[in-house]
Amino acid sequence: MSFSGELSSLYIFQTLSKIRPQYTAIYDSSVLMDPKPKLNYNSFESLVLSLSHPNWKTLQPVLFVIVYRAPGPYSDFISEFSEFLSSLVLKSDKVIIVGDFNIHVDVNNDSLSNAFISLIDSIGFCQNVNKPTHCFNHTLDLVLSCGIDIEHLIVFPHNPFLSDHYLITFEFMLLDYKPLGNSIAPIKRKLLKHRRLAPWYNHQTHQLKQIARKSERKWRSNKLSEYRSNWQDNLKIYRKALRNARGAYYSALIEENKNNPRFLFSTVARLTESHSSIEPHIPINLSSNDFMSFFYNKIITIREKINHQLPSTVISGSPSSGTSVNVNLDIYLDCFSAIDLHQLTSIISSSKPSTCLLDPIPTRLLKEVVPLIGTSLLDMINLSLLSGYVPQSFKVAVIKPLLKKPTLDPGVLANYRPISNLPFLSKILEKVVAKELCDFLHNNSLFEDFQSGFRVHHSTETALVKVNNDLLTASDNGLVSVLVLLDLSAAFDTIDHDILLQRLEHQIGIKGTALSWFKSYLSDRSQFVHVNDESSINTTVSHGVPQGSVLGPILFTLYMLPLGNIIRNHSINFHCYADDRQLYLAIKPNEINQLSKLQTCLKDIKSWMT
Numbered sequence: 001m002s003f004s005g006e007l008s009s010l011y012i013f014q015t016l017s018k019i020r021p022q023y024t025a026i027y028d029s030s031v032l033m034d035p036k037p038k039l040n041y042n043s044f045e046s047l048v049l050s051l052s053h054p055n056w057k058t059l060q061p062v063l064f065v066i067v068y069r070a071p072g073p074y075s076d077f078i079s080e081f082s083e084f085l086s087s088l089v090l091k092s093d094k095v096i097i098v099g100d101f102n103i104h105v106d107v108n109n110d111s112l113s114n115a116f117i118s119l120i121d122s123i124g125f126c127q128n129v130n131k132p133t134h135c136f137n138h139t140l141d142l143v144l145s146c147g148i149d150i151e152h153l154i155v156f157p158h159n160p161f162l163s164d165h166y167l168i169t170f171e172f173m174l175l176d177y178k179p180l181g182n183s184i185a186p187i188k189r190k191l192l193k194h195r196r197l198a199p200w201y202n203h204q205t206h207q208l209k210q211i212a213r214k215s216e217r218k219w220r221s222n223k224l225s226e227y228r229s230n231w232q233d234n235l236k237i238y239r240k241a242l243r244n245a246r247g248a249y250y251s252a253l254i255e256e257n258k259n260n261p262r263f264l265f266s267t268v269a270r271l272t273e274s275h276s277s278i279e280p281h282i283p284i285n286l287s288s289n290d291f292m293s294f295f296y297n298k299i300i301t302i303r304e305k306i307n308h309q310l311p312s313t314v315i316s317g318s319p320s321s322g323t324s325v326n327v328n329l330d331i332y333l334d335c336f337s338a339i340d341l342h343q344l345t346s347i348i349s350s351s352k353p354s355t356c357l358l359d360p361i362p363t364r365l366l367k368e369v370v371p372l373i374g375t376s377l378l379d380m381i382n383l384s385l386l387s388g389y390v391p392q393s394f395k396v397a398v399i400k401p402l403l404k405k406p407t408l409d410p411g412v413l414a415n416y417r418p419i420s421n422l423p424f425l426s427k428i429l430e431k432v433v434a435k436e437l438c439d440f441l442h443n444n445s446l447f448e449d450f451q452s453g454f455r456v457h458h459s460t461e462t463a464l465v466k467v468n469n470d471l472l473t474a475s476d477n478g479l480v481s482v483l484v485l486l487d488l489s490a491a492f493d494t495i496d497h498d499i500l501l502q503r504l505e506h507q508i509g510i511k512g513t514a515l516s517w518f519k520s521y522l523s524d525r526s527q528f529v530h531v532n533d534e535s536s537i538n539t540t541v542s543h544g545v546p547q548g549s550v551l552g553p554i555l556f557t558l559y560m561l562p563l564g565n566i567i568r569n570h571s572i573n574f575h576c577y578a579d580d581r582q583l584y585l586a587i588k589p590n591e592i593n594q595l596s597k598l599q600t601c602l603k604d605i606k607s608w609m610t
Helices: 077-091 111-123 203-222 225-256 261-271 288-309 341-350 363-368 370-387 424-443 460-476 497-508 512-522 551-559 561-569 592-609
Strands: 002-006 010-016 021-027 032-035 045-052 062-068 095-100 141-146 151-155 167-171 396-403 416-421 480-487 525-531 539-541 573-577 580-587
Touching (some): 062 077, 141 167, 341 370, 370 424, 497 561, 551 561, 580 592
Antiparallel strands (some): 095 141
16 A cells, blocks of 8 residues: 655655555655654554745644554554644644554444544544545545645555555645745635644634634724724633633543553643653664663673772672661562462553564464463463573563653763563563562562652652651751762662572572572573664673563662661661662751761762672
């Protein structure tokens, strides 16, 4: 299947292979075409192109969007596509969307088709294809437009040598808006705009708009100042009502989805035009091997510095270093319990349908066939739990470089952190282990009390409230506070596996096959970087826990557990969030000598770290 849209000398094609859609754009150099950052949705893929012309000084660009939705369940598609359409119409008043939606819009009693048509109608889009576009005589390939006319749309006859989809061509006309055109025979074309109804545009705002337009026409016909004043007043009333309606719409949307953090974050990011909601592109000159070498050498350098500073006596952080937590010998976790099919199905169904490069089949397909293969998956998971062995294929990670901050230069390797993408089934196994491990830690009060990261009912909010409350309380008592913020470099990636296993055994109380499982989990791991459709060489992981895994954050907090006792020994207030530490000491203004406690504490922390 392919689409061809004409604007001067602009042609945009979408070619669908058997694996995934490929996009191609051919355009005249006089047309400015800017690919927009890719937005990630689970239910469909999209490519957004911004079309403009050098002569357009005040006009918004045209958004040309290519969409592909794979066939299958559509539980998330309607909500995600609604969010996508809303973001488009907020950015431009001229939008064209083409693509293979795999929706039978020609079938009147199809529930997905009815929901889809209702959605695009409510936002003001028009569907322009009314003929079959697939060899099975269904209309799957659509051309949606908002604020712009689609002309001369042609669905060509089926050519089985090219594709099972039909070729679609159309034209849309945009004037250059040049100050001086052809003065003898200027081309004049009237654009009939389709009604674009925003979700918050209601009957009240519609009436106020009509009143404002009526008063405007009255002023323009009479040119009296009182009519102009009346028009401006009506226009202000309409705009205020429109802002209030928009605010009420999003307030209700946020209230309705207050328990959906992902939706709330994307909505707020879109409304505030936050750069963090835009995924930066990795420059093509940075290869996967460049990233792999940088990440690997960074860890090696840090580990060499740590080994160089190690004392020759007792290894800092070992169970005999004086910072261990005494565990009741009657309380330990020596094995993991097998799960049943209902538990496994529940975990799989509640997991995100993201697919890793290493997965043999798409995750969505796997979730659909769980009723057929659930028993085999259950046997594999339980065999791993009971034998204390993690399959080797579960210990290979695909590294995705992620920019630390959206404002950083994407061309600098040091501005990226490695995020591990693991096979879907490995994450399912980790979730089973994490559930039993967290239950054990919670029931026996083994979590750090002042750690707000990676814990249920804890967040950045609890960390902020705790520290802020302590500082304000000290201020109310006439004390001044000294705050020290600590941030660890490559914290997850520099964890020593031997020390971590010692902590799990001697300070947490994990023994037997449960300890063997963690030994297997940490041993013989490997990883490679995949960027710009290119994979690096595989490297062995001898330190650290994978960022992006389920167990990684939990194991990191257990690895850092003795640090809380070191700080408590110096009577210093503290709070933790992941690898960040906030140390604060409240003293009287004349007790400057108390700062030595904080300095001694920092010295002991540095000694423990090395």
